[in-house]
Amino acid sequence: MKMHGRKALLLILASFCAVFAEDGTQYNMVDTMWVLIAGFLVFFMNAGFAFVEAGFCRAKNVVNILAKNFMVFALAAIAFWALGYGLMFGKGGAIIGTDSFLFSSTANSPVTNIPVFAFFFFQLAFAAAGCSIISGAVAERIKLISFIIFGIVMVAVIYPLTGHWIWGGGWLSSLGFHDFAGSTAVHSVGGWCALTGILILGPRMGKYRADGSQRAILGHSIPLATLGGFILWFGWFGFNPGSQLAMDENVPRIALTTALASCAGIIGGMAVSWRISKKPDLSMVINGCLAGLVAITAPCAVVTPAASILIGLIAGIIVVYSVMFFDKLKIDDPVGALSVHLVNGIWGTLAVGLFAAPELFGGKAGLFYGGGFKQLGIQLTGIAATGTTVFILSFLLWSIIKSIFGLRVSHEEEIGGLDVGEMGLEGYSGFQIFTTEDIGPSISFESSKTARNKVQEVVR
Amino acid sequence: MKMHGRKALLLILASFCAVFAEDGTQYNMVDTMWVLIAGFLVFFMNAGFAFVEAGFCRAKNVVNILAKNFMVFALAAIAFWALGYGLMFGKGGAIIGTDSFLFSSTANSPVTNIPVFAFFFFQLAFAAAGCSIISGAVAERIKLISFIIFGIVMVAVIYPLTGHWIWGGGWLSSLGFHDFAGSTAVHSVGGWCALTGILILGPRMGKYRADGSQRAILGHSIPLATLGGFILWFGWFGFNPGSQLAMDENVPRIALTTALASCAGIIGGMAVSWRISKKPDLSMVINGCLAGLVAITAPCAVVTPAASILIGLIAGIIVVYSVMFFDKLKIDDPVGALSVHLVNGIWGTLAVGLFAAPELFGGKAGLFYGGGFKQLGIQLTGIAATGTTVFILSFLLWSIIKSIFGLRVSHEEEIGGLDVGEMGLEGYSGFQIFTTEDIGPSISFESSKTARNKVQEVVR
């Protein structure tokens, strides 16, 4: 922001509106409050992840999935405190931070307008979000202990490493890679970890038939999943606008691009699923909303509201096809985490290179705004570098954990439910619940084609 | 607010505490943050509406009702963006705004202390709320596509029209009509649309018997409805205090009148339902709370805390009788939307004319504060004008949609549930749920009086 004469004077006066710490450092309390409240909202997204994932799983695994999400913030906090923050935001070279471990008040902070405690709090909430993404993708078959260990190492090492490149002053940020609130740094990173996890774990029992066709394994509570969707949506208003790390005149625009992209994502998901399956599939609409949010996360500060609508709409369309695509590949992702976070994390990061408006991006511009392929190339570099790194590291990590603890619960446990097997506690005591899959989607009757053909009309 | 000498000087200095945009416009960042956060809270009310309505419906329609509420913000956003904002807040005459369509940074804004993006964001959240009100009233029988079309047109045209009169500088505001946060502009407008919808749709199958008596159709999840009530209550602290559009010394009082009215509404609803049905009916207590909130929405800034208690108490009493009254008229409103939003929207708007305290209302006063019937008359004018207009327009709109798409699902679909018929997805996969009504309220056995008479004592 350029300043001249009178305005500068006013700004200096304005800067008096702050409280001074004992050591003479001056913080802006309006910014501090904003970052804290945004952090609370991001923290609350844990509940959102928990309920989207819980709702889309079967009743017999609900306690397990809730436990993972309830505990993930605790695990992330300790891991990020001890190691992650230092690797990510500690002073250091282009590759990794090397101080500020065991976070304390003297830790390094990239911003000076707010106390380092506020910055740490906000980053902590982010780190937990990255980890939550994984839990949905590997749900209904992973051992609790193995997930916990992966989550800790991921937040302590993997996420901070690429995070340092992008946000901690590392080489990608020097290159000009722009990922405002973390389409890549948070969502894709979580998505890559989820992908390697699924590849090693394999699909849930019964998800794919011998003939290669897939069965729908219905989520047990669409209301819970919808609740989760609403909470995530709400929390995203902390995630994106809060990432400005200050309350300035850009924040309202960021809030608006975030809102519009989510709306467009809903419309995209609704339209495509309506077309494909003749009904607007609410589970896809929720995914469409989240896809729009993930996609706008990188570009939210540098695109116009109109562009945000386009970005979100495309995200909502992508997500539906992506879910079906992964199912074709027999990559079994119960909640659609890959399609939402990985695929749309990539799309959103690319969108910066396509839609960045020069007046919002310090003069640089995306392809469609006359900036040529330069920014797009940088964005691609960042996506590729982060993707390769996280894919390899997470693959290794899952493999190591597998060889020590095993990754997958036993067949009996998977059939009977992880709630009994892993948690020793059922989710809905007293409710009569069919544990058999057959209540939901019908199985295929290869031996009885006639019966199958009859099932067409909608009766009752 | 009058200012003299020293104070004015201080205020000028205080005004330096702001960030200046490039174009030299000066915004107050404290106000901006407040409006944004209030907007987030109002946005979250979508979840509140969704769960109140979902909880009060039957399990077989839950996905449908959730989908309507999840998508309504998206529909409202696009409609309001393209057309609604311009009609409502664009420059124009006493009747309608005529510029600022396809909202952008140059759009017209009635306030100068915050960026127009923040103002738009807040108004957007409001527009969606108006639309959510309708969805509960027409639940369990309306076609999804017809509701969607109605919602879009309503947010694009009907709501902005009367909204312009009240908030956009139109003729009602010139007249002195006071509706601070929208008892009329939002709630009654939504309520009138709901009423015409119900009149055209007719009651749910089985709601009223041949002999004219009514059957209770039980909501399937009181916990979800209660969750919705809590979220709406929470969100209302953005709705009312946020409508000040600035963080000044009036805001805490507005928060307090809002809180007290809701509490009094609860007590009113509880007391009356306890008296009438010998038990405190939680579904009525939730409605009582919401009724208190709707009623205080118009007067929250101009009445004393003591008056707010009275306003809320009366709202809580009204809502119970109103629910029973509409049932007598065979106007079937599954969630009580008419009683909460329409009837108490009217009551709250009138309450300004009764309870406005001169020291809070720029010297003007309500009837009970010695201001005579003047303000009350103005309030009545506003209610009548808005009511007539919205009634007619919405009636026409529903009728047109009916003639093109039809409004109501088939009998088979209504019995089998809209989740199967409209959504192709059930809410609670695996749960054993009685779809027959008979589990809830018993049917009447005209042929068997004796059996009926025996059902008195309360056993197990």
Place this chain on the structure above:
Amino acid sequence: MKMHGRKALLLILASFCAVFAEDGTQYNMVDTMWVLIAGFLVFFMNAGFAFVEAGFCRAKNVVNILAKNFMVFALAAIAFWALGYGLMFGKGGAIIGTDSFLFSSTANSPVTNIPVFAFFFFQLAFAAAGCSIISGAVAERIKLISFIIFGIVMVAVIYPLTGHWIWGGGWLSSLGFHDFAGSTAVHSVGGWCALTGILILGPRMGKYRADGSQRAILGHSIPLATLGGFILWFGWFGFNPGSQLAMDENVPRIALTTALASCAGIIGGMAVSWRISKKPDLSMVINGCLAGLVAITAPCAVVTPAASILIGLIAGIIVVYSVMFFDKLKIDDPVGALSVHLVNGIWGTLAVGLFAAPELFGGKAGLFYGGGFKQLGIQLTGIAATGTTVFILSFLLWSIIKSIFGLRVSHEEEIGGLDVGEMGLEGYSGFQIFTTEDIGPSISFESSKTARNKVQEVVR
């Protein structure tokens, strides 16, 4: 905070950033906004309490428990408005406040930076929290009317009395007793009332067998309980940081100690329950989180982040053993309210005397920071004085209510559920729910030892 020369000047300038009320009083609008938003978060904790308690109770009592929690804020508001606020914060001696009844704008306020309306709003939300604690402990057997009466008197008299000692300028605060956000003032006070209630009510039918062993009575919805846990956790970021009653540079640190203690509490609860029952018991993990939060409530502003981890960890460990301990004593607390709020309220209050860091505590220090036993002694005095007083008063109050209205529902009602008996409304209409206890924990077969011995292996 000491101020010298230049800094003082800057602060004076900074203080201009405020809005001036008509009477010339000057408020800080940043602080005001902070306190209001924190108040909204604390208010939302009502939903958290409601769902933790609802989830941990049986389906047949869910409407009852939700109704208690939904109405408690309303009851508290009226009681606190009329009497409680004056007793707590009115001017008066060391024992009790004696003015500011029937709260109005002229009421006494201990803080001058924010309007008294904001202060009252925040305190109101706190008062309701104290009352919510009790409702879980006495759940599934208490008469609704008796609970309501207890709650009103408790918020009107008991809570304000000891609250005055601690926060209202009474003798404990003069002594130097430090309870920042209410480990004692809110949580222990609620806990003591809960304890006396349980002692008089006795355990739920069937909880303890003739042979003294206990049966697990399973909560009906772990998802709802988890939702409640998340909401409480979210709300606590208003509870603790908001208690600073200003947005200054201490607030981020308070938010961080709060977060870390909760994480450590989770880890403590998880580890201990994993050790004891071979599975990480999610119901204990939730309790562990809340225990950490209760424990950090008193010391959050005066301890380092590292100390907060220790405090939370110990809380998480304590809570598990405490639950088992109360069960041994046949003190039947369905949701673990005593272990969370009473026991950890005491632990947190003591922790001030152990961990207070001199640089954060005005030079005074806890035992482990070289301050000796002085502060610990003061903390113990406060705990003992508050505990004795509240125990006696609440015991008397329960006894009086019992003699007039009775406390406990009939045996038939307890078996059939309070929802039918007290509320006349069931929570989950249409769902098929086993009301028999036998679905959950098995009963003991004294007569058939062999059958029992066989039940070892874990099958399906």
Place this chain on the structure above:
Amino acid sequence: MKMIVAIIQPAKLPDVKNALFAADVRKMTVTNVIGCGQQAGYTESYRGSVFEINLLKKVRIEIAVNDDFVKPTVDAIIKGARTGNIGDGKIFILDLPECIRIRTGEQGQDAIG
């Protein structure tokens, strides 16, 4: 005595109950079941895959009656449950050699009503 077991459409339960009451049959036991018969199912879609539901929700009614009540009972069930569409359901009639009222210990025909 006979044990009459009827599988009907859930939505017809109130009608069947009314018809039974009109025929002075006032005792019954009702279970939530799912059934698979001639009736075709319907399709749902979830996350991109369309699937058929062919175990449909039904209600099972169990009524123990004395022999002379068999016909009125069956007629009442048919009256209440028939729509003429596939899926209306079946009535099964089993022999019931003995019936005991738990409260009184009465047996046989006295116990049934």
Place this chain on the structure above:
Amino acid sequence: MKMIVAIIQPAKLPDVKNALFAADVRKMTVTNVIGCGQQAGYTESYRGSVFEINLLKKVRIEIAVNDDFVKPTVDAIIKGARTGNIGDGKIFILDLPECIRIRTGEQGQDAIG
């Protein structure tokens, strides 16, 4: 062999199970049902309208036994379920010509226990 079907109050299931175990009857199948009998219902109120619930929650127990076990089983059920109040329920006894254990294919009296 006989198939014993008992409809009891839900709250009595633990007692009945205990009594059956004491009588060395350890196999049973339990279903959640709703029943309509002599027992009066209760009223609930919802949104201003009061209504009667007269299909009450019951538990249905199905026990297949050899003939010599019929009396002990019936006695145990009565012992566990009887309160003397209306609504205690009924016991129905049907003939059971055949019984097969799926695991082993055993038939008849060997399969039942």
Place this chain on the structure above:
Amino acid sequence: MKMIVAIIQPAKLPDVKNALFAADVRKMTVTNVIGCGQQAGYTESYRGSVFEINLLKKVRIEIAVNDDFVKPTVDAIIKGARTGNIGDGKIFILDLPECIRIRTGEQGQDAIG
């Protein structure tokens, strides 16, 4: 005619259904039940107390068939449900003197299929 009642493991329902379809048995009624048999339960823990679950979730299938279909039906059930482990369940076969199709009023062997 016979009424075949099978209690099986919930997870085997799809297999049993497949096997029945393969044997051309396409009509059945399925109920959610809980069962107590030879099969041991499992332990859960809640709030510090460990307890045993010994009423386990099962599925009850009811199939009315003509006499010549009894063997194929029983065989199909066994084929689909047998794992060889305790808990596989039981098949009970009762006499079914009468069967009526509600839609048409057909009786007996015509009504059953």
